[in-house]
Amino acid sequence: MQELEVQHTDDGSATLFVPALDEHYHSVKGAYTEALHIYRDCAYLYAAEQHTVGERPLRLLEIGFGTGLNAVVTAMVATAQRSVHYIALEKYPVVPDLVRSLGYDKWVDAELFAAIHGAPWEQPTDITPHFTLEKRCCDLLGTAIPEEIDIVYFDAFAPEKQPEMWSAEVFARIYQGMRPGGVLTTYCAKGAIRRLLQATGFTVERLAGPIGGKREILRAVKA
Ligand SMILES: C[S@@+](CC[C@H](N)C(=O)[O-])C[C@H]1O[C@@H](n2cnc3c(N)ncnc32)[C@H](O)[C@@H]1O
Structure with missing residues (x-):
């Protein structure tokens, strides 16, 4: 991969910056x-409820496992319930x-x-009694999407930087791999991405973004 730099975001936590893309791994606002907000709360805890x-x-x-912060x-x-x-x-x-x-x-x-x-790559590993991790080193664009997915953290680099990750074809493959009622969240609230998710078949809502961060984020649910 390209050269990466550690930088600090507005909530005090660090992120990685990719100079070649002029892009960060996380929001510079925090x-x-x-x-916590976009992935843990709006996707995982929401779906778990x-x-x-x-x-x-x-x-x-x-x-995009990246730094492992979302994980x-x-x-x-x-917990045992979720x-x-x-x-x-x-x-x-x-x-x-x-x-x-x-x-x-x-x-x-x-x-x-x-x-x-x-944890080793390519091997499901029990990290706690309630959290099994399977890290796969692969290119999303050339990999089959796992089946029976309940929750998707869609955390690719921004559409302007990596448009190929935000295509109708990618969203269709993800949709196909999800269970009915499955939930996807992403930090990107652009109209074009919202419409693409809707055209894929998702019901999409705009939610308030994290405190101090983006105004809105997207949550998409498979009917
Ligand atoms: C916005 S960062 C994700 C940050 C990450 N979720 C975290 O908590 O640190 C985007 C991630 O997608 C990865 N990525 C870029 N292109 C990819 C591809 N074609 N397939 C899989 N991962 C890719 C990048 O290496 C990077 O780790």
Whole structure:
């Protein structure tokens, strides 16, 4: 992957900057705040509320594992009532030294974060009794989407930077892999992306963004 730099966002948490793309891994308004609000709360906890206790684990797909921040904040709230099988796709794994230099140990459960990064790729690994992680090093564009997905964290780089990740074809494949009632969230609230998700078949709502961050985000639900 290209050269990466650690930078700090407005809530004090760090993110990675990709100079070649002029793009950050998280919102510059707050990396940690974004992970909690857009992904953990608006997707995982929202979907879990509608999940029947005692059913099979929720199957979650993350597009762009990156720093593992979304994964760890999800693992921290996974319980028996909402256990998760978390499948994360990543084309360019971040090297351990760079992960350490983000300083996320001060923000999240450091042991869990280490276990998430220490887990082998391509192999489901129980990180806690309620959180199984399957990191897949692959290119979303050339990979079959896993089946029976309940929740999608769609966290690709911005459409202006990586338009190929935000295509009708990609959303159709994701939709196909989701269960009815499945929930997808993304930080991108652009009209063109909302219309693309609607044309794919999702029911899409605009939600308030994180405090101090973007005005709106999108949540898409498969009927
Ligand atoms: C916005 S960042 C995601 C941040 C991440 N969710 C986190 O919590 O740190 C986008 C991620 O998508 C990854 N990526 C870019 N192109 C990809 C592709 N074609 N397939 C899979 N992952 C890709 C990048 O390497 C990067 O980690």
